[in-house]
Amino acid sequence: MTADIAWWFLAVALILTGLAGTVLPALPGTALVLAGIVLGxxxxxxxxxxxxMLAVIAAIAVLAWVLDYAAGLLGxxxxxxxRQAVLGAALGTVAGLFMGLVGVLFMPLVGAAVGEYLARRDxxxxxxxxxxxxxxxxxxMLAKVVLAFVMIGLFVVALLV
Known part of the structure; x- marks a missing residue:
């Protein structure tokens, strides 16, 4: 019984860390949420x-990962x-990791703008x-957060039903 409690703490910690990872690019958000759910x-x-149910939740995790990368490219x-703008956005995202939440949120914009300016001087x-x-x-990012909560919701409903 005590071991189960420790495992549940680890599962919840993975899920919460995964939720943080949905907005912090340094963490594999939905993968950690999925790991916590599988552990649970x-x-x-x-x-x-x-x-x-785990297959459905895993498919949602994959969808979240694809949408996360595709959305920036589609924009x-x-x-x-x-190409320089796309590269600049990627570099801006990496640089933003070292600048806290504001950097994570705005450095992709700065990187893309700088890359585009260097390419076209406009x-x-x-x-x-x-x-x-x-x-x-x-x-x-918003889609990833929403899908992470859908994953958690499905898990909780399955546990309670």
Whole structure:
């Protein structure tokens, strides 16, 4: 019984860390949420959360991962971003990791704008591409957060039913 409590604490810690990871790119958010859910199902011997439910939750985790990456690229493509803008957004995202939450939220915009400016030397276009890329990144992050909560909701409902 005591061991089960320790395992449940670990499962909840993984899920909570995963939720943080949905907004902090340094952490694999939905993968950690999925790991916590699988651990929770294992603790319960897969009695209430079986293979079918875990497959659905895993598919949602994959969808969240794909949307996270695709959203920023779609925002950039919609604005007609250059390769340098996409590279700049990626570099801005990495640089933002070292600047806290504000850096994580805004450095992709700065990186995309700088990359686009270096490619085309047009300030107005650079700003447009930067904002479009940033909007895509933010929509991807929002989708990832929502899908992580859907994963958790399905897990909790399966445990309680």
């Amino acid at each position: 199902a294992w603790i319960d011997d897969f009695q209430r959360v079986g293979g079918g 950039a493509r919609h604005a007609g971003a250059s 300030e107005r276009r650079a700003l447009h591409v930067g904002v479009a890329t940033w909007l895509g990144v933010m929509l991807g």
